[in-house]
Structures are given as structure tokens and as C-alpha cells.
Amino acid sequence: MNYASIDHGINELHQVEIPERWLDARDEPQADTAPAFIQDVVAVMNRQEGDSLPVSTMVKYGLEDGTWPAGTSQYEKRGAAVEVPAWDASKCIQCNKCSLVCPHAAIRPVLLDSAEEAAKPTGFETVPARGMNGKYTYRIQVSPYDCTGCGSCVNVCLAKETAIAMRPLESQVKEAENWTYAVETVAIKQDAISDKNVKASQFAKPYFEFSGACAGCGETPYIKLVTQLFGDRMYITNASGCSSAYGGSTPSSPYCTDKRGRGPAWAMSLFEDNAEYAYGYLLGQDAIQRQLREKVQILLDRNEAAAACRDYLEKGTDAKESRAVSDALLAALEGSVSEEADFIRQNREYLTKKSVWAYDIGYGGLDHVLASGKDINVLVLDTEMYSNTGGQSSKSTAAGAIAKFSAGGKEVKKKDLGLMAMSYGYVYVAQVAMGADPNQTLRAIREAEAYPGPSIVICYCPCIEHGMKASMGLSQLGEEGGGVRLLAEGKNPFTLDSKAPTGDFQKFLLGENRYASLQLAFPEKAQELYEKAERDAKERLESYLRLAEK
Ligand code: SF4
Numbered sequence: 001m002n003y004a005s006i007d008h009g010i011n012e013l014h015q016v017e018i019p020e021r022w023l024d025a026r027d028e029p030q031a032d033t034a035p036a037f038i039q040d041v042v043a044v045m046n047r048q049e050g051d052s053l054p055v056s057t058m059v060k061y062g063l064e065d066g067t068w069p070a071g072t073s074q075y076e077k078r079g080a081a082v083e084v085p086a087w088d089a090s091k092c093i094q095c096n097k098c099s100l101v102c103p104h105a106a107i108r109p110v111l112l113d114s115a116e117e118a119a120k121p122t123g124f125e126t127v128p129a130r131g132m133n134g135k136y137t138y139r140i141q142v143s144p145y146d147c148t149g150c151g152s153c154v155n156v157c158l159a160k161e162t163a164i165a166m167r168p169l170e171s172q173v174k175e176a177e178n179w180t181y182a183v184e185t186v187a188i189k190q191d192a193i194s195d196k197n198v199k200a201s202q203f204a205k206p207y208f209e210f211s212g213a214c215a216g217c218g219e220t221p222y223i224k225l226v227t228q229l230f231g232d233r234m235y236i237t238n239a240s241g242c243s244s245a246y247g248g249s250t251p252s253s254p255y256c257t258d259k260r261g262r263g264p265a266w267a268m269s270l271f272e273d274n275a276e277y278a279y280g281y282l283l284g285q286d287a288i289q290r291q292l293r294e295k296v297q298i299l300l301d302r303n304e305a306a307a308a309c310r311d312y313l314e315k316g317t318d319a320k321e322s323r324a325v326s327d328a329l330l331a332a333l334e335g336s337v338s339e340e341a342d343f344i345r346q347n348r349e350y351l352t353k354k355s356v357w358a359y360d361i362g363y364g365g366l367d368h369v370l371a372s373g374k375d376i377n378v379l380v381l382d383t384e385m386y387s388n389t390g391g392q393s394s395k396s397t398a399a400g401a402i403a404k405f406s407a408g409g410k411e412v413k414k415k416d417l418g419l420m421a422m423s424y425g426y427v428y429v430a431q432v433a434m435g436a437d438p439n440q441t442l443r444a445i446r447e448a449e450a451y452p453g454p455s456i457v458i459c460y461c462p463c464i465e466h467g468m469k470a471s472m473g474l475s476q477l478g479e480e481g482g483g484v485r486l487l488a489e490g491k492n493p494f495t496l497d498s499k500a501p502t503g504d505f506q507k508f509l510l511g512e513n514r515y516a517s518l519q520l521a522f523p524e525k526a527q528e529l530y531e532k533a534e535r536d537a538k539e540r541l542e543s544y545l546r547l548a549e550k
């Protein structure tokens with residue numbers, strides 16, 4: 001079939017006449033409403049003309065210290081999809097699952113109040129929002145030019161007859177105007193947001209959008225969800241890997257800010273020291289926050305802004321309260337002239353409780369940081385291989401899987417990072433698979449962040465390199481995987497969230513080319529390794545069950 005397809009390529013070649021006048025073709029100048037930085041720097045670099053930028057431009061935009069403005073990816077509007085989802089309001093059950101799994105934050109639930117409803121553009125169809133007592137109307141909005149056409153949203157749709165279907169991009173371009181209204185004019189409804197269930201979590205703004213990740217990426221939905229929960233007070237250090245490639249491919253910056261200018265601070269490090277890099281953030285913040293509390297205490301002792309100081313000292317480290325008490329303290333100190341008030345104003349960004357996350361590979365540093373006992377969170381995006389460098393085998397690759405450097409199938413079992421971290425006894429450990437159980441994923445991330453010590457959340461991420469036969473979109477559903485993935489949540493006491501596996505393990509393996517192709521090349525060895533992989537998985541489950549019984 002491959003040979004035939006190559007022959008077809010040759011046979012189907014035909015000459016295309018290029019009009020002579022195209023020799024002098026020029027782009028029509030278009031009115032650009034993007035901010036000056038996007039026009040002067042980002043657009044120039046995206047045209048591959050970055051070498052022409054003078055140093056003075058870098059200085060003009062404050063880039064000389066290595067920082068880069070957030071949220072530049074929203075101006076790319078690549079229009080990469082051939083087909084994009086179209087929403088059918090009459091069938092939608094308003095579960096928001098489509099938004100949860102979208103790797104690119106290109107589909108979102110929108111709630112409108114009566115004023116926004118009255119001002120909406122024509123064709124902006126809405127329905128009464130369920131469970132909101134008539135307060136809001138509801139709509140699922142797609143950004144046609146940011147969608148990559150992966151189909152994950154359609155595959156995951158819970159409506160009996162799917163409430164979204166893929167349609168040609170040309171038929172959906174009108175949605176671009178609706179998208180602008182939905183994200184720029186319609187306000188986020190804070191009273192609808194909660195971290196207690198998946199539906200309510202999706203009304204929050206994603207502080208990670210339109211990254212350059214592959215269509216259907218299994219990593220980015222986790223990152224997006226974490227930013228929806230903690231994005232306005234997040235500090236992220238990112239090891240080199242896929243997550244750094246799509247997280248900060250200059251000039252594209254998918255980590256963005258809200259209307260108040262708040263959003264995650266992101267930086268990249270080499271993978272061998274990334275966890276320590278996050279640890280450095282934490283120690284630096286700790287030192288400044290200690291000084292801030294000392295200054296607030298001095299003000300309180302002098303009876304200056306006493307109520308606000310007392311509130312800050314009491315609730316400043318509480319994730320839910322710290323923003324309000326910090327704002328109140330700053331307001332109470334307005335116009336106050338003292339060394340302490342000056343220090344507090346200069347370090348205002350450190351007043352609130354921070355959420356420090358390392359996206360990590362590199363076990364040495366990770367182990368060091370987990371052992372520290374400090375309040376740091378680690379998100380492991382486990383694709384079971386080195387995805388960004390072309391799918392090389394790693395210690396996370398399971399027995400029987402083909403990857404580069406294990407072309408004959410990996411012969412030894414997958415490292416159990418969760419069990420290793422659990423051995424400390426004071427680390428919060430969770431293993432999650434969003435496709436199999438989104439609610440458990442949400443709960444584990446929420447608990448990890450709230451735990452006042454080191455936490456690690458190991459996320460199973462389907463990857464294009466796995467060769468999903470059922471499509472990347474279906475892999476996110478994880479229906480087959482739900483039976484065999486082991487979901488453990490290491491708390492004190494240990495709890496095992498996943499039900500006993502019921503699926504056919506080997507059938508699940510054969511749904512992915514990384515396992516199935518071994519059968520074609522080395523059938524006998526393949527069978528031997530599949531059985532080993534199944535034994536490994538059972539042993540792993542048994543060790544979790546023993547822990548759960550303790
Ligand atoms: S097709 Fe993929 S990228 Fe497009 S909206 Fe759906 S999940 Fe998002």
C-alpha cells in the first residue's frame with residue numbers, strides 16, 4: 001500500500017500554471033489592531049525576519065533582561081484546522097467536558113448575564129444555563145482560528161447524540177467574531193467557578209491557551225486545568241521537554257494574564273536541575289515573605305492600619321483569603337509614609353500565597369526537592385518516553401513498548417515514581433489519568449496544591465508518539481485505559497481511587513502502535529513481553545492494594 005501510494009503521487013502530478021503577475025505579488029496592507037509589541041516584534045519574528053530587529057527594539061520593550069511578555073499566542077490565529085467543531089445548543093447537556101479536554105483552550109463554556117445577552121452579536125445562540133436559577137444563559141464557544149481540529153472535544157462529548165460535530169473551517173469562520181465577544185466582552189462569572197467539580201472548574205479562565213503543542217496533545221489539558229485552578233498566583237519552572245517547547249517558543253507565549261494583569265510566571269531550566277530551580281523560587285519567596293510579615297507586625301505594633309495588618313498576619317498564607325487580605329492591606333497603607341509601608345509596596349507581588357510548580361523530569365533534583373519537606377508542587381507529564389526528542393525510550397516506558405533505543409520492545413518494567421516518592425511518608429503523591437477519571441484528576445491536583453508540604457502529581461499523558469489507532473482524541477477518553485491504568489493517591493492514609501481493572505490488558509496494548517508493531521516484527525518475543533507487561537501491572541496493583549489495606 002505504501003508503494004502504491006508513492007506511485008499514485010507520481011502519476012497524479014500535473015502542471016499548475018502560475019500567472020505572470022504573481023511575480024510582483026505583494027501582501028495587501030491590513031489594519032492591525034494588535035498591540036505595538038505584537039506588530040513590532042512578534043509578527044516580525046513569526047515572518048522569520050527576527051534578524052532584522054535592532055537591539056534598540058529589544059530595549060524599547062524591556063526584553064534585554066531575558067523576560068518576555070505573556071499571552072502573545074492569542075494573536076497568532078493560525079487557522080491550522082481543516083475541520084473545527086460546531087455546537088448544537090439543542091443537544092448540549094452543559095457538562096463542559098469538551099472544554100476540559102481541549103489541548104488548546106479553543107473551546108470554552110460562556111455564561112452571559114442579561115446585559116451581555118442583550119448586547120450579543122447576531123447568531124450568538126445561547127440557552128438557559130442549567131443549575132443557575134435563570135441568572136445566566138449558556139453557550140459553548142469555539143475559536144475557529146485557534147482550534148487544531150484534533151476532535152478530542154467531539155470524542156469526549158457526553159450528550160447522547162453528540163452536541164458538537166466537526167465541520168469544514170470555511171463554514172465556521174463566523175465564529176471568530178463570536179469568540180471575540182465571548183472572551184473580550186463577556187465577563188468571567190466568579191460565582192459559577194468552583195474547584196469541587198469538573199463542570200464548575202471550566203468556567204474559570206485558562207491562563208494557558210493556544211500553545212503550539214501537537215493536535216490532540218495529552219499533556220496540555222493537565223497544564224490548562226492547573227492554571228484554571230491556581231493561575232493567578234502560580235510560579236512555574238519548566239524542564240526542557242515538550243512542555244517547554246510549547247510553553248515558551250519565542251515569540252509565542254501561551255501563558256497569559258487576566259484583565260488585572262495577573263497570571264503565571266514561567267521560566268525554563270535544564271531538566272537535570274529544574275526541581276532545584278523551583279526550590280530556589282520558593283526559598284527566595286519565603287525570605288521576602290518573612291520580611292513582609294515582620295514589617296506588617298511592626299506596623300501593627302505601632303497601631304497603623306491595625307485591622308488590615310491583623311487580617312494579613314492571620315490569613316495571608318491561606319490560599320483562598322490571601323488575595324483579599326493583601327489587597328486590603330495595600331489599600332489601608334495608601335499614602336502611609338514609613339520604611340515598612342514602602343517595603344510592603346515595593347514587594348507587593350509577594351504578599352499573596354504563591355503556588356510553586358515544577359514540571360519535571362530528572363530524578364536527582366526531583367528527589368532532593370521532595371525530600372526537603374517544603375511546600376512545592378511537581379507536575380509530571382508522563383508520556384512514558386522522551387516525546388520532544390522523537391520518542392526515545394525512558395525509564396518510564398513500560399515493558400513491551402517500542403520506542404527509539406528499544407526497537408525490539410522495552411525489556412524491563414516501568415519505574416514506579418509514585419511508590420518511590422511515597423517511601424518518604426510525608427510527600428503527597430497522586431497518579432491520575434484525566435481520560436479515565438477527570439474528577440479524580442481535579443481532586444488530586446486540588447489536594448496536592450493545598451497540602452502544606454511537597455506534592456507530586458503524575459499525569460498519564462497520551463502522546464502522538466504512542467501511535468493511537470483509535471485517534472489521539474479517543475485516547476483522551478481512556479475508556480480502555482481506565483481498566484488498566486493504576487490510579488493511586490498517596491495520602492495518609494493511602495487511598496486507591498481506581499476500581500479493580502476489568503479491561504483486557506493485551507487488547508488495550510494492541511490499540512497502540514508502540515506495542516502492536518512489535519507483534520509484526522517479533523511475534524514470539526512480543527507475546528512474551530506483553531505477558532511481562534501484564535504481570536508488572538498486576539504486581540503494581542497488588543502493591544497498591546497492600547498499601548491500601550494498611
Ligand atoms: S477540535 Fe481539538 S483543538 Fe479544536 S476545539 Fe476541539 S479539542 Fe480543541
Ligand code: SF4
Binds near residue numbers: 087092156159164
Ligand atoms: S461535551 Fe458536549 S454536552 Fe458537554 S458541554 Fe461540550 S458540547 Fe455540551
